[in-house]
Amino acid sequence: MATVTPTLPIPSAGAPPTPEAWAAAFAAALPYAAFLERHGTTEQRDRWHAFHGKVVLTPPQRQLLGSFVRKMPVLVLAGAWCGDCVNQCPIFAHFAAAAASIDLRFLDRDALPDIAAHLKVCGGQRVPVAAFFSEDFTPILFYGDRTLSAYRAAAAAQLGSSCASGAAPPPAQAIAAVVSDWLDQFERVHHILRLSARLREKHGD
Secondary structure, three states, X not given: OOOOOOOOOOOOOOOOOOHHXXXXXXXXXXXXXXXXXXXXXXXXXXXXXXXXXXXXXXXXXXXXXXXXXXXXXEEEEEOOOOHHHHOOHHHHHXXXXXXXXXXXXXXXXXXXXXXXXXXXXXXXXXXXXXXXXXXXXXXXXXXXXXXXHHHHHXXXXXXXXXXXXXXXXXXXXXXXXXXXXHHHHHHHHHHHHHHOHHHHHHHOO
C-alpha cells in the first residue's frame, strides 16, 4: 500500500512569520536575567554583568525613555557567547528598566531556527538582532549586528572579526556612542507606534 504523506499547514519556503508566529516566538523567549541564567556560563554571565555596569544613561536619555507610552515588544536574537551581544544587549536592559512600555525578551540564536532564519544580516546569522513589534506583533523594524558608530570604529581599526570574544569591552566614549545609536532606533519605533492611525484609533489618543 502506498504511503500517503499528510499535508501540513506550513508556509511556503521563505514566507515571513505571521504575527501569531512572532508572538509564539516572543512567548518562548526569556527576560534578560533568565536568558543569561539558562544560556550563559559563569564566565559569560560575568562579562555581561561587567558591561552592564559600564552602561550609563544620561538624564535626557532616561527622560526620553520614560516618555514612551505605547507598548513595544522587543525580541532580541542573541548568544550569551557572542562578544557583540556582550557589548550591546545590556544596553537594552537599561532601556527596558527606564521605560515600562518596553517588553524585552531574548531568544537564543539556535533555539528557533525557523524564526532566526528571518533575522539574518547580509545573509548570515549574526547577533544581536532586535525585532521590534507593535502590541499585536505586527513587525515594525529589524535592526542588528553592530551599530553605525561601532562599524565606523571597526573599519577605522581594520578589524576583521564580526563577533569578537567580548574580553576587552570598548571604552566609555564608544559605549556612549552605541547607546545613542540604539536609542535612536528605539525612539524611532516608538514614534511609529505612537503616530499609527490604527493604534491611535484603538487607544483613543
